[in-house]
Amino acid sequence: MTLLLEQTSHRRYNPLIREWVLVSPHRMQRPWQGQMEKPAEAQVSAYEPECYLCPGNRRANGEINPTYAGTFVFDNDFAALRSDAVTTERDIEGLLRARGEPGICRVICFSPRHDLTIARMSMSEIGRVIGVWGEQSDELGRLEAINSVQIFENRGAMMGASNPHPHCQIWAGNSIPNETAKEGAAQADYQADHGGCLLCRYLALEEKLNERIVYRNEHFTVLVPYWAVWPFETLVLPRRHVGALNELGGDETMGLADAMSRLAVRYDNLFETPLPYSMGFHQKPTDGQPHHAWHLHAHYYPPLLRSATVRKFMVGFEMLGSPQRDITPESAAQRLREMSSVHYLDR
Numbered sequence: 001m002t003l004l005l006e007q008t009s010h011r012r013y014n015p016l017i018r019e020w021v022l023v024s025p026h027r028m029q030r031p032w033q034g035q036m037e038k039p040a041e042a043q044v045s046a047y048e049p050e051c052y053l054c055p056g057n058r059r060a061n062g063e064i065n066p067t068y069a070g071t072f073v074f075d076n077d078f079a080a081l082r083s084d085a086v087t088t089e090r091d092i093e094g095l096l097r098a099r100g101e102p103g104i105c106r107v108i109c110f111s112p113r114h115d116l117t118i119a120r121m122s123m124s125e126i127g128r129v130i131g132v133w134g135e136q137s138d139e140l141g142r143l144e145a146i147n148s149v150q151i152f153e154n155r156g157a158m159m160g161a162s163n164p165h166p167h168c169q170i171w172a173g174n175s176i177p178n179e180t181a182k183e184g185a186a187q188a189d190y191q192a193d194h195g196g197c198l199l200c201r202y203l204a205l206e207e208k209l210n211e212r213i214v215y216r217n218e219h220f221t222v223l224v225p226y227w228a229v230w231p232f233e234t235l236v237l238p239r240r241h242v243g244a245l246n247e248l249g250g251d252e253t254m255g256l257a258d259a260m261s262r263l264a265v266r267y268d269n270l271f272e273t274p275l276p277y278s279m280g281f282h283q284k285p286t287d288g289q290p291h292h293a294w295h296l297h298a299h300y301y302p303p304l305l306r307s308a309t310v311r312k313f314m315v316g317f318e319m320l321g322s323p324q325r326d327i328t329p330e331s332a333a334q335r336l337r338e339m340s341s342v343h344y345l346d347r
Ligand SMILES: O=C1CCN([C@@H]2O[C@H](COP(=O)(O)O)[C@@H](O)[C@H]2O)C(=O)N1
Pocket: 052, 058, 059, 060, 061, 075, 076, 077, 078, 079, 107, 153, 154, 160, 161, 162, 163, 168, 169
C-alpha cells in the first residue's frame, strides 16, 4: 500500500521565511525517559506583596509602581536596547562586522491582578491591552531612530517569563530583526511575483481547505500553519489586509481580543495547565516605507508536546539541520478545535 506523502517523513515549506520543516508523523510513540517539566501552577492570589509588577510595589530599581487600575507601561529597568547606543559601524575584512543598536524596551502589565492571564481576562480588558499595543507601536514607531516595534509575551517560567504577573514586552529598535526582515522580504517578493498578498492568499486557501483552522470570527482567523514547527504552534491572521495594530478598527480590535481569548482558553485546556508559550506580533517596519505587502499577524510558539510535563526541544538536528516536528499540523489543529471553550478552572 503506497503511503501518502503526509503519512511518512516529509518536508514542508514555510513561504514566510522561505525555509523547510521536517515532519515525522510516525514518531509520537517513541518512549520518553528524558526531562520532565514542572507543570506551571495557576496563580491564585490577586496581589503578591513581593511581585515587581503588582500595583504599589517597589521594582528592583527602587521605583514604586503606581496603584494602577488598568494597564501599566514602564521603561524596562534592565533594557536589552539602550537609546544612547551609538550607530557607528565596525567592519574588519567584511568578516568581523558590528554596529550600534539603539532602541527602547518597555514592559506592559495587562492588569493589576497578579492571578489573571489572557485566558482569564474579559473581552474589554483584552481589548484595552490591544489598544495600548497600538498606542505604544504608534508612539515608538514615530521616533526617528525606531524602525521596528516588536511586541511579545513570554508566558510561563518554561518560556523564560521572569514573573507570572500578566505582562508583555516591547523591544523597539533601529534595525529590522532577522525574522521580521525575512518575512518582509518574502511578502514583498510574493507581491512583486504574484501581484497579491502572500498571507491574504494563504488565508483564503486555508479557509477553503478547512484542515488546519482552529477558530475564526468575522475579523480574525486562528490556524495551525501548514509549516508549523512547534507542536501546537498557531498563526493569528486578520482577514483584512492590514499592516499594523494601530490600523485596526474598533470591531477588529474586539475581534482580535475574541480570537486571543478563545485560543488561550483552548491552549490551557489542552493539558489542563496554564500553557507556556512565547507569542508576538509581526507588524510592518516603522522606517517610513509603505510596506504595502505586509500583512499583520501573530505567532504563538508553545513548547509542550505530549503533556504538561513533556516539552519539545529544538536541539540536535533542529540546530544543525532544520526544525522538525512529530505530530502533524492537521492533528494539532484538530486537538485544539476539540478543546472546550470553557476554561478548565471554570468547570
Ligand atoms: O523590577 C523590575 C522587574 C522586571 N523588569 C523587567 O520586566 C521584564 C519581564 O519580562 P519577562 O517576564 O518576559 O522576562 C524583564 O525584561 C525585566 O527586565 C523590570 O524592568 N523591573
